[in-house]
Amino acid sequence: MNAAWRSFADELARWRDAGRAVEFWWRDDDAARPDPALARLLALAQKTATPLALAVIPTLAGKEIFEQLDGGVSVLQHGTDHRNRAALGEKKTEFPAAEPPAAALQRLATARERLAKLAGARFLPVLAPPWNRLKVSYLPQLAAAGFRGLSQYGARAAAQAAPGLAQVNTHVDLIDWHGTRGFAGEEAVLAAAVRHLVAKREGRAEAEEATGWLSHHAVHDEAVWTFLERLFETARTAPGVHWPRSGKLFHIS
Numbered sequence: 081m082n083a084a085w086r087s088f089a090d091e092l093a094r095w096r097d098a099g100r101a102v103e104f105w106w107r108d109d110d111a112a113r114p115d116p117a118l119a120r121l122l123a124l125a126q127k128t129a130t131p132l133a134l135a136v137i138p139t140l141a142g143k144e145i146f147e148q149l150d151g152g153v154s155v156l157q158h159g160t161d162h163r164n165r166a167a168l169g170e171k172k173t174e175f176p177a178a179e180p181p182a183a184a185l186q187r188l189a190t191a192r193e194r195l196a197k198l199a200g201a202r203f204l205p206v207l208a209p210p211w212n213r214l215k216v217s218y219l220p221q222l223a224a225a226g227f228r229g230l231s232q233y234g235a236r237a238a239a240q241a242a243p244g245l246a247q248v249n250t251h252v253d254l255i256d257w258h259g260t261r262g263f264a265g266e267e268a269v270l271a272a273a274v275r276h277l278v279a280k281r282e283g284r285a286e287a288e289e290a291t292g293w294l295s296h297h298a299v300h301d302e303a304v305w306t307f308l309e310r311l312f313e314t315a316r317t318a319p320g321v322h323w324p325r326s327g328k329l330f331h332i333s
């Protein structure tokens with residue numbers, strides 16, 4: 081075991097010694113159409129019996145992908161069409177500052193209805209906005225637009241982003257977006273997981289938030305697949321480590 085895996089295992093042991101359960105969850109983004117990478121993702125989830133929250137792009141999704149999902153997969157809403165509407169100088173976002181709020185919320189509600197119909201019982205009305213970005217001013221209005229949950233990136237400030245809107249974020253991005261656009265590396269990835277666990281243990285992060293692993297099947301290189309397999313093999317069955325289904329995390333089902 082190398083140093084990165086060793087310090088990850090040590091942190092899990094600290095939780096165990098303290099009599100506390102570690103909660104992990106797994107979100108994968110950008111599903112829309114069937115392709116070999118998605119098939120490989122679903123096979124991995126099934127083989128390792130790991131609950132998967134699949135963030136699907138509503139307006140691009142075809143009904144075929146939902147036929148391939150087994151019982152361990154929940155469907156979250158990945159924005160509406162994943163189009164970058166950022167103005168010059170704005171960071172990538174589907175929800176730019178200039179868009180009238182009513183238009184954005186209508187777009188979200190229409191997309192939610194489409195995805196709910198396609199995904200059926202697997203659908204959770206949880207919004208995972210593309211690039212993890214959403215205007216904060218929309219949060220109080222999301223519940224009225226039919227959403228019960230929100231998932232972004234980084235330690236959440238509170239269990240509810242707004243009344244009626246549970247928030248559970250991801251904290252460990254497997255991809256090095258600004259560099260190779262491939263695997264971020266065991267060292268960086270495991271260190272990010274340890275950082276969130278330590279912050280929760282020491283009271284610097286909200287203690288009840290499950291630590292989320294974020295993958296993007298479409299850009300996985302072999303190193304990402306190998307890492308995920310090892311993560312699930314080791315941390316799925318480790319004593320005191322739980323991977324709750326996302327319905328439970330978001331208090332929906």
Ligand SMILES: [Zn+2]
Pocket residue numbers: 109110158162210211
């Ligand atoms: Zn995305």
